[in-house]
Amino acid sequence: xxILSQPVRTLKFDGFWRWLQEHTHCILRCGxxxxxxxxxxxxxxxxxxxxxxxxxxxxxxxxxxxxxxMAGRDVREVNVAPDPDTGAQGHFLVELMGGPKEDPQVLYxxxxxxxxxxxPGHKDLKx
Numbered sequence: 001x002x003i004l005s006q007p008v009r010t011l012k013f014d015g016f017w018r019w020l021q022e023h024t025h026c027i028l029r030c031g032x033x034x035x036x037x038x039x040x041x042x043x044x045x046x047x048x049x050x051x052x053x054x055x056x057x058x059x060x061x062x063x064x065x066x067x068x069x070m071a072g073r074d075v076r077e078v079n080v081a082p083d084p085d086t087g088a089q090g091h092f093l094v095e096l097m098g099g100p101k102e103d104p105q106v107l108y109x110x111x112x113x114x115x116x117x118x119x120p121g122h123k124d125l126k127x
Contacts, residue, residue: 008082009116013075013096017054019116021047026113028091030056030068037066070108074098080116090114 020027024045029038037058039045043065048055057067075096083093092115099105 008092009080011078011080011116013072013078016078016094016096016116017047017049017072020110023112027056028086028111028113030108030110032068032070032108035066035068037068068108070096074107076101076104082115083111086111092116 024047027039027045029036031037037056039058040060042060043058046057046059048057052072054070054072055067056070058065075098077097079095079097080092081095083091085091087093090113092112094110094112095106096108096110097104098107
């Protein structure tokens with residue numbers, strides 16, 4: 001799921017995680033090489049942190065539908081750019097990169113309804 005264009009923005013994992021906690025309603029999907037979680041009108045997202053493990057859960061009511069457990073210590077940087085598949089709709093691809101500096105790999109990814117910079121009028125949305 002590597003993106004061909006250059007990232008619009010690069011940031012550290014902790015900054016991205018803090019931002020994501022305020023934008024759970026903006027997650028369209030997320031995943032890793034092993035799993036993918038998709039948003040749905042009946043679902044909601046929950047973010048948890050336990051011993052430097054960052055957990056993204058998708059739930060229906062109180063029932064766990066799926067979860068992604070991320071090792072934040074393995075993420076070197078977070079790249080944000082328009083999603084090559086749905087960028088025309090304003091969606092952004094967030095790639096959490098890890099591995100050696102000379103050969104970084106996408107460990108986890110998110111597709112968000114907007115970029116890290118708030119979209120016009122977004123601040124009025126209830127999260």
